[in-house]
Amino acid sequence: MSELWMAVNVVWETLVEHAGWVLAYVLAVVLALFLARRGHWRRGWRPAWVLAGLAALAALVLLPGLTGAAWSDLAYFVDWFLLLALSVALGAAVLVLAWPLAAWLRRPRAPTASGISAARLRQLR
Amino acid sequence: MNARSTTRGPHSAGRREWLVRAALAGAGLRLAGVGLPLAGAGLPLAVRASAATAAPMRTKAHIVVAGSGAGGLAVASRLAKAFDGARITVIDGKTEHNYQPGYMLVATGLWPMAKVRRDNAAFMPAGVEWVREAVAGFDPHAQRVETAGGRTIDYDFLVVATGLHLDYAQIEGMDVAAIGRNGLGSVYAGPQAAAATWAAIDAFRSTGGDAVLTLPSTPLKCAGAPLKTTFLLDDLLRRAGTRGRTQLQFHSALPTDTVFGVPVVNDAVLARWKALDVQTHYLSRLVAVDPGARRATFASPEGERTEVPWDFLHVVPPMRAVDAVRDSELAWQDGPFAAGGWLEVDPATLQHRRFPNVFGVGDINGTPRGKTAATVKKSAPIVAAHVVDAVAGREPQLRFDGYTSCPLLLREGSAMLVEFDYEGRLTPSMPFVDPLQESWAAWVMERYMLEPMYLAMLRGRI
Numbered sequence: 001m002s003e004l005w006m007a008v009n010v011v012w013e014t015l016v017e018h019a020g021w022v023l024a025y026v027l028a029v030v031l032a033l034f035l036a037r038r039g040h041w042r043r044g045w046r047p048a049w050v051l052a053g054l055a056a057l058a059a060l061v062l063l064p065g066l067t068g069a070a071w072s073d074l075a076y077f078v079d080w081f082l083l084l085a086l087s088v089a090l091g092a093a094v095l096v097l098a099w100p101l102a103a104w105l106r107r108p109r110a111p112t113a114s115g116i117s118a119a120r121l122r123q124l125r
Numbered sequence: 126m127n128a129r130s131t132t133r134g135p136h137s138a139g140r141r142e143w144l145v146r147a148a149l150a151g152a153g154l155r156l157a158g159v160g161l162p163l164a165g166a167g168l169p170l171a172v173r174a175s176a177a178t179a180a181p182m183r184t185k186a187h188i189v190v191a192g193s194g195a196g197g198l199a200v201a202s203r204l205a206k207a208f209d210g211a212r213i214t215v216i217d218g219k220t221e222h223n224y225q226p227g228y229m230l231v232a233t234g235l236w237p238m239a240k241v242r243r244d245n246a247a248f249m250p251a252g253v254e255w256v257r258e259a260v261a262g263f264d265p266h267a268q269r270v271e272t273a274g275g276r277t278i279d280y281d282f283l284v285v286a287t288g289l290h291l292d293y294a295q296i297e298g299m300d301v302a303a304i305g306r307n308g309l310g311s312v313y314a315g316p317q318a319a320a321a322t323w324a325a326i327d328a329f330r331s332t333g334g335d336a337v338l339t340l341p342s343t344p345l346k347c348a349g350a351p352l353k354t355t356f357l358l359d360d361l362l363r364r365a366g367t368r369g370r371t372q373l374q375f376h377s378a379l380p381t382d383t384v385f386g387v388p389v390v391n392d393a394v395l396a397r398w399k400a401l402d403v404q405t406h407y408l409s410r411l412v413a414v415d416p417g418a419r420r421a422t423f424a425s426p427e428g429e430r431t432e433v434p435w436d437f438l439h440v441v442p443p444m445r446a447v448d449a450v451r452d453s454e455l456a457w458q459d460g461p462f463a464a465g466g467w468l469e470v471d472p473a474t475l476q477h478r479r480f481p482n483v484f485g486v487g488d489i490n491g492t493p494r495g496k497t498a499a500t501v502k503k504s505a506p507i508v509a510a511h512v513v514d515a516v517a518g519r520e521p522q523l524r525f526d527g528y529t530s531c532p533l534l535l536r537e538g539s540a541m542l543v544e545f546d547y548e549g550r551l552t553p554s555m556p557f558v559d560p561l562q563e564s565w566a567a568w569v570m571e572r573y574m575l576e577p578m579y580l581a582m583l584r585g586r587i
Contacts, residue, residue: 002587003554006578009587013577067572068235069538069565078558079565 025097032100039103047106048099056091063087181209186516189270189280191260191449193217195225195498195583196487197286198248199505200512202585204284205250207513213252214278216270218259220245222583223316224576226498229350229534231319232312233357234327235572238320248583260287263453265480282482282512285468287450289346289488289496291442297413297422299440307416311440312350325437326358333367334436335374337421339411341443342378343465346488346496349531349543351375351441352384352394358437359401360536373403374433376423378410386494387549390533390541393561397535411440450489455480457491467491472547474521475508482515484508492527493547498575499530502582509585528552532571540567 015022036044063086064071074080186208190201193215201215222245230236249255258272263285270278291313293299301314305321308329312319329336336358340351355375362368375398377384384405385391398405406423412430413422421433444465450456451466455477458469468485469478472492477483486508488496495504504525511521527547534540543560544552553560581587 006581006587009581010574010577013580014573017577017580064538064565067538067565067569069568073536073538073563073565073568075539076559076562076564076566078555078562082566082569 025093029097029100032097032104035104036100036107039100039105039107041099041103043106044099044101044103048095048102051098051102052091052095055094056087059087059090060084181207182513182516183209184211184516186281187212187214187279188282188284188512188516189213189278190215190284190286191217191263191270192286192288192487192489193219193222193245193249193255194286194288194487195579196288196489196501196505196508197284198222198250198583199501199585200284200286200486200509201253202248202250202583203506203509204512205253206585207509208516211516212254213250214254214256214280215249216256216258216260216272216278217245218257218273220257222248224579226347226575226579228312228316228319229347229353229357230572231316232310232322232326232354233361233537234323235537238316240576241316241319248580250585260447260449262449263455265454265477265483268482280482282515283480283484284508284512285450285455285483285485285489286487287447287489289444290447290451292343292445293440293442295443296411296440298416299414299442300416303416304440307419308435308437309414309416309440310354310437311442312354313346313442322439326361329437330358330361330365330367332436333362333365333370335372335434336362336437336439337433337435338373338375338439339421339441340375340377340379340384341410341441343443343445344462344467344496345441345444347531348385348496349533351439353534354439355398355403356401356533356535357537358439359403364537373401374406375403376406376409376411376433379407381407383407387543387545387551389549389551389561390531390543390545393541394533414438414440446489446491455483462491465491472527473524474511475504475525476511476515476521484511484515494545494549495527495529495547497529497531498579498582499544500528502578502587503528505582505585526552532567532575534568534571535563538568539563539565540571542567542570 060083063083064074074083188204188211190197197215201213204213222243224241227236227241231238231241256272258274258276260270261273262271268280270280293301301318303309304311304314304318305324308325310322310325312322338351338355359373362371382395383391385394408426409423411421412424419435421435421438423431423433445451446456446466450468455468456466457463468489468491470476470485470490470492471478475485475490486505487501507523507525510523514521530544532540532542541561541563544554546552551560
């Protein structure tokens with residue numbers, strides 16, 4: 001269990017070290033949640049997942065190079081496990097931001113004078 | 126017990142003190158078999174959680190920590206949490222804290238120098254008195270530390286964490302200020318020297334030529350650094366396309382076929398060097414340099430001297446105890462550690478063998494192995510726990526196995542994460558991972574994760 005405590009500390013110190021970026025991300029998520037308070041969360045789910053998946057895929061492809069390594073350096077099963085874990089973590093971070101944003105973008109349109117949204121009216125016609 | 130005053134005797138050693146000691150022990154106990162490097166093994170979460178909420182031990186003892194490097198700060202941080210009412214004094218004149226494991230990354234152009242430089246005050250635990258003077262001497266009979274400014278500071282308990290002395294003076298003609306010029310490099314002397322070494326390597330890799338790397342026979346801090354330098358230099362030359370024009374020679378002052386103290390790691394390194402065409406010389410000790418002429422002089426044990434030209438020279442200085450320890454009664458009086466003046470501690474308890482109110486942590490310890498940040502990570506909780514034991518009038522309860530870790534960088538993007546103990550036995554934190562396997566994960570750990578671990582260690586959290 002000390003390893004878990006160690007991992008928590010590593011993450012914490014890393015976050016503190018990059019406090020500026022972390023704060024920017026947190027503010028972006030808060031803003032997205034604020035915008036999405038009347039959003040359509042169910043409609044935002046799929047595009048958010050697609051975006052998160054793309055981000056994870058990009059991480060999977062780019063991370064070795066970004067750390068100065070070549071693909072041939074990933075020669076051990078631990079390397080692939082770490083790469084997958086980091087990619088999933090990045091994808092999760094993107095999902096947390098993208099879902100509320102997507103929900104906001106796919107929010108129900110403002111109601112018309114009849115009280116029915118324009119989109120719904122178009123469907124009815 | 127030499128302690129002048131122990132304010133609470135064994136009668137106070139109850140559950141609360143046990144919890145404090147358990148908290149301090151942290152990674153020191155080997156109750157679990159898996160973990161991250163620098164972790165060693167640790168306490169179950171339940172014990173740790175209990176310890177985190179344990180009340181500090183009440184005492185009015187004066188505990189002096191001599192030195193504020195990795196060991197000094199890690200112990201001081203834990204002691205500050207462990208005691209209520211104790212007077213804790215840290216003595217050190219330096220105001221800058223350097224992340225020394227990062228020097229290698231600076232010297233090979235992977236990190237900027239600023240990344241290894243921090244303000245020491247940021248890590249000084251709250252409630253601790255910081256005497257901003259260098260330690261000049263110890264009088265363990267009088268229980269007194271002398272500072273460079275002429276002050277004398279009495280103690281009840283002492284933790285010696287002075288670090289070691291880089292003895293460049295043993296190399297005739299060597300001038301630390303000359304590092305970076307005339308192809309002269311040395312990663313050990315500090316952040317500026319590491320950055321200057323990168324300047325020398327950067328210039329050298331564009332041309333290639335004669336590269337000479339050295340290894341003394343004394344105990345070394347981060348004994349893997351001379352090997353890493355060799356591996357990374359080879360990699361940089363290959364990437365620059367100049368390896369074919371370069372003779373890479375490694376001069377080891379150690380016996381034949383020895384460049385590292387752990388046989389299985391030593392063999393793995395030599396096998397890789399053979400494949401990389403690194404030429405090795407043994408029983409060859411650097412004794413003089415002439416930077417202007419770019420010539421290094423090596424001596425054999427018989428005194429035979431050989432001059433070697435260089436286009437790039439990496440100097441690893443002989444190392445010994447700092448004068449304050451070496452010239453005091455705290456140093457080993459005989460045996461293999463007496464020549465270097467290292468602190469005479471019991472390797473298992475890190476308690477001084479003749480002055481039981483004195484403990485040692487970090488590079489200064491005269492122990493068979495272990496002059497790395499990983500050693501501090503594992504031993505600082507044990508030392509702090511033993512100070513608590515001493516204050517409570519108990520014998521030291523824990524045992525240190527000499528754990529050391531060395532992420533052996535092989536090239537940019539790959540490393541081996543070797544962990545071993547006093548006996549040179551490999552002690553991988555993750556038993557299912559082969560420590561001799563080249564790994565990108567080990568590289569990522571060295572470059573991105575060890576520094577956060579180190580910072581948490583300084584703050585006494587791990």
